[in-house]
Amino acid sequence: xxxxxxxxxxxxxxxxxxxxxxxxxxxxxxxxxxxxxxxxxxxxxxxxxxxxxxxxxxxxxxxxxxxxxxxxxxxxxxxxxxxxxxxxxxxxxxxxxxxxxxxxxxxxxxxxxxxxxxxxxxxxxxxxxxxxxxxxxxxxxxxxxxxxxxxxxxxxxxxxxxxxxxxxxxxxxxxxxxxxxxxxxxxxxxxxxxxxxxxxxxxxxxxxxxxxxxxxxxxxxxxxxxxxxxxxxx
Numbered sequence: 001x002x003x004x005x006x007x008x009x010x011x012x013x014x015x016x017x018x019x020x021x022x023x024x025x026x027x028x029x030x031x032x033x034x035x036x037x038x039x040x041x042x043x044x045x046x047x048x049x050x051x052x053x054x055x056x057x058x059x060x061x062x063x064x065x066x067x068x069x070x071x072x073x074x075x076x077x078x079x080x081x082x083x084x085x086x087x088x089x090x091x092x093x094x095x096x097x098x099x100x101x102x103x104x105x106x107x108x109x110x111x112x113x114x115x116x117x118x119x120x121x122x123x124x125x126x127x128x129x130x131x132x133x134x135x136x137x138x139x140x141x142x143x144x145x146x147x148x149x150x151x152x153x154x155x156x157x158x159x160x161x162x163x164x165x166x167x168x169x170x171x172x173x174x175x176x177x178x179x180x181x182x183x184x185x186x187x188x189x190x191x192x193x194x195x196x197x198x199x200x201x202x203x204x205x206x207x208x209x210x211x212x213x214x215x216x217x218x219x220x221x222x223x224x225x226x227x228x229x230x231x232x233x234x
Contacts, residue, residue, distance in 0.1 A: 024075025
């Protein structure tokens with residue numbers, strides 16, 4: 001797993017709107033290398049953000065990405081993984097609840113594709129919520145889950161939910177709206193370009209955020225809105 005040119009561009013843009021003042025966490029130790037075919041894209045992203053550095057200033061000798069996050073103001077990231085085989089600083093199995101000592105400890109959490117490898121996804125997501133302080137988190141998963149879990153189950157603020165083509169400039173970003181607001185499931189047939197597409201989203205945990213005791217799919221909630229539910233009649 002690693003930060004490619006597309007994610008680099010988004011992290012640079014994020015750094016213009018958000019700076020980490022507390023602890024930051026990376027799920028899995030992400031690599032960062034310059035993709036030569038897109039070398040100019042790195043420079044364009046930095047110039048657009050008003051950052052007077054060249055792309056090579058964000059590299060580190062071992063190929064990992066802590067320097068990138070630190071120089072963008074996204075924190076001196078700690079790494080959580082199941083094993084220390086890549087030098088993780090916090091060892092934990094995300095299939096299991098995180099200890100209370102990690103609750104509300106991080107202002108920023110970055111997942112470049114770790115949760116998709118965790119079998120117990122609900123527990124992994126609840127772990128992310130519990131570890132976040134009031135602030136931002138960024139993850140890769142499913143558009144429906146972004147809105148259902150983070151917005152309604154956790155009452156968090158979702159700032160962006162986008163589909164990003166891995167090859168920079170190959171296709172515009174796709175906006176994934178909240179199915180509960182549109183009243184229907186996302187229709188993506190014919191909209192997703194060929195090749196790898198990232199799901200990119202930004203979530204803010206606010207003072208009003210809290211885990212509820214149920215997670216219901218958004219489009220069904222919209223359909224049930226004017227009808228009697230099973231819970232109401234129990």
